[in-house]
Amino acid sequence: MSGPTGTTSPAELAERYGLSKSSIRPPLSSYLRELWSRRQFVLSYATARTYAMYAGARLGSIWQVLTPLLNAGVYYLAFGVLLGTKNGIDNYVAFLLSGIFVFTFTQRCMTEGSRSLALNLSLIRTLHFPRATLPLAYVLNELNQMLVSLAILFVVVGFTDGPAWRWFLIAPAMVLQMMFNIGITLVFARIGTFVSDVTQLLPFVTRTWLYASGIFFSLPAKLEQLNAPSWVVQVLAFNPISAYIDIVRRSLLQEHKQNELPHAWTIAIVWSFVMLAAGFWYFWRAEDRYGRG
Amino acid sequence: MAGAEPTVIADKLDIIYKVIAGQGGKGTAATAFRRILKRQDRPTIREVHAVKSVSFTANKGDAIGVIGRNGSGKSTLLRAIAGLLPPASGAVYTSGQPSLLGVNAAMMNDLTGDRNVVLGCLAMGMSPAEVQRRYDEIVEFSGIGDFIDLPMSTYSSGMAARLKFAIASAKTHDILLVDEALATGDAEFRVRSERRIKELRDQAGTVFLVSHSLDVVHETCNRAIWLDAGVLKLDGPVEEVVAAYVHSTRAG
Numbered sequence: 001m002s003g004p005t006g007t008t009s010p011a012e013l014a015e016r017y018g019l020s021k022s023s024i025r026p027p028l029s030s031y032l033r034e035l036w037s038r039r040q041f042v043l044s045y046a047t048a049r050t051y052a053m054y055a056g057a058r059l060g061s062i063w064q065v066l067t068p069l070l071n072a073g074v075y076y077l078a079f080g081v082l083l084g085t086k087n088g089i090d091n092y093v094a095f096l097l098s099g100i101f102v103f104t105f106t107q108r109c110m111t112e113g114s115r116s117l118a119l120n121l122s123l124i125r126t127l128h129f130p131r132a133t134l135p136l137a138y139v140l141n142e143l144n145q146m147l148v149s150l151a152i153l154f155v156v157v158g159f160t161d162g163p164a165w166r167w168f169l170i171a172p173a174m175v176l177q178m179m180f181n182i183g184i185t186l187v188f189a190r191i192g193t194f195v196s197d198v199t200q201l202l203p204f205v206t207r208t209w210l211y212a213s214g215i216f217f218s219l220p221a222k223l224e225q226l227n228a229p230s231w232v233v234q235v236l237a238f239n240p241i242s243a244y245i246d247i248v249r250r251s252l253l254q255e256h257k258q259n260e261l262p263h264a265w266t267i268a269i270v271w272s273f274v275m276l277a278a279g280f281w282y283f284w285r286a287e288d289r290y291g292r293g
Numbered sequence: 294m295a296g297a298e299p300t301v302i303a304d305k306l307d308i309i310y311k312v313i314a315g316q317g318g319k320g321t322a323a324t325a326f327r328r329i330l331k332r333q334d335r336p337t338i339r340e341v342h343a344v345k346s347v348s349f350t351a352n353k354g355d356a357i358g359v360i361g362r363n364g365s366g367k368s369t370l371l372r373a374i375a376g377l378l379p380p381a382s383g384a385v386y387t388s389g390q391p392s393l394l395g396v397n398a399a400m401m402n403d404l405t406g407d408r409n410v411v412l413g414c415l416a417m418g419m420s421p422a423e424v425q426r427r428y429d430e431i432v433e434f435s436g437i438g439d440f441i442d443l444p445m446s447t448y449s450s451g452m453a454a455r456l457k458f459a460i461a462s463a464k465t466h467d468i469l470l471v472d473e474a475l476a477t478g479d480a481e482f483r484v485r486s487e488r489r490i491k492e493l494r495d496q497a498g499t500v501f502l503v504s505h506s507l508d509v510v511h512e513t514c515n516r517a518i519w520l521d522a523g524v525l526k527l528d529g530p531v532e533e534v535v536a537a538y539v540h541s542t543r544a545g
Contacts, residue, residue, distance in 0.1 A: 009304075009534035010302045010303075010305075010348065010350070010384075010386070011304060011360075011384070012388035013299060013302060013350070014302045014304075015300070015387065017299050017300075018388060019299065019300070019301075019302060019386035019388065020386060020388075021376075021384050021385065021387075022373070022374060022375065022385045022386070022391065023373070023377070023378070023379045023380065023385070024376070024377040026485050027529035037418065038415070040415050040420070040421050041415035041416050044408075044411060044412055044415055045412055045415075045416075048401065048404050048408050048412060051404070052401065052404055055403060055444075056403075062318045064434045081411055088350065116413065121417075124377070125372055125378060126393060127377075127393075127395075127413075127416050127417060127418075128375065128376065128390060128392070129417075133309070133416075162382070163440035205543045210296065213349045231400065241345055256510075286331060288379050289379050291372070291377045291379060
């Protein structure tokens, strides 16, 4: 057919026979399509992980309920009782729980997700699949935990404030936070793979974020108490976590009007879409390099 | 070689990867800080230049044995062909998606064997219905029996290898990369897996086989590549290459 292969360069030869580079990054659209086709893997892997997480513990999956309760108990003791940050918040238990649960959801996604690829490196070096499936499965794990936490929250609010139609706003609030979490998890999954120091650093970042997000106290009330100018609260309201906490509190708490942050829904929606898109884009850009570790 | 249809082309392929080599040297905070100031890389992170400027062309119908001593870059080369390890420079061109059939495929050790079967198949891109259809066949081929309900951490290494092989070989492949699969398991399983590889070879266009068993390479391959410390030393008909390799090991 043709002369000896020595006369043509390998790249030309490859092109002539329609060969493509084996470790090439697919275009974003087909990457997302491939990702969608592996949704069953994501789901099964998440279920299997949840199961494995509690398999060794004597109390088993009861820990899914106990962990958030104990967490909340510790914070209630520290802030509600010892430091007394309640000042004038009507239903402080529900106020605190909603803040902690929403925050923990994002925080766990970030810290766990940053290790999602590093911990599965040998799987990545063995099988071919869109790498984003792994961080996505981790997010699904945390969503599962969040739903258990929300059930606890509904019980608490049901007993204190009583049920209300407002509660249905929780659904869009959760969808928005989920979108944000997927985005931020993908970002940290990529960073955590190439710079493993991030895993050490993240707890400090998230702890700082925790105190700035108005979880233990009402941000507007606190700032008023400190005589801070009004633009401070406007700036702090741009914190995505504060926005997600606020929209959850708006839908659950009866007396939240005076503690509301400005434009919480708008800020929450914008963050969700921007973070989701940015996360997928940023993660996909390194798709062909995750195997190197 | 006229009329031959290439399916895999390696063009001056270089693979470098980073490994964390434990706590080497003085691991104190002070030395770490000094390193940061001097902008040095961590000494415990070592770069391994596993494959050095390897070029070859594999054609349809080729069964190529990859031989060489331990640590000569054989498995790394297969992973690069499969597109799992990105090349530092150079390139590998392939027709379609090559599949790596390895025994050291990581599985989830906390999970039971049957969970691993399902997850492995889903990761390879099978649909849930397809997994269900293949499930019995996979479990039977692995010969694990009742152990399938137990966590994989309780398996012996031979059992784990058998299950992994059974999962990975459940799919049909265009370009098949086999890594030492024949060396695992007991004699009976070896016969069964050898037969399975022959079947897969008949379906696949091109097969690469990494093995330390020169007999197996001799039997299943028509061509061989000899890697030595990451460098391609010899590429040619299987008899010649194996003979040269045997000669060098005797001499050395």
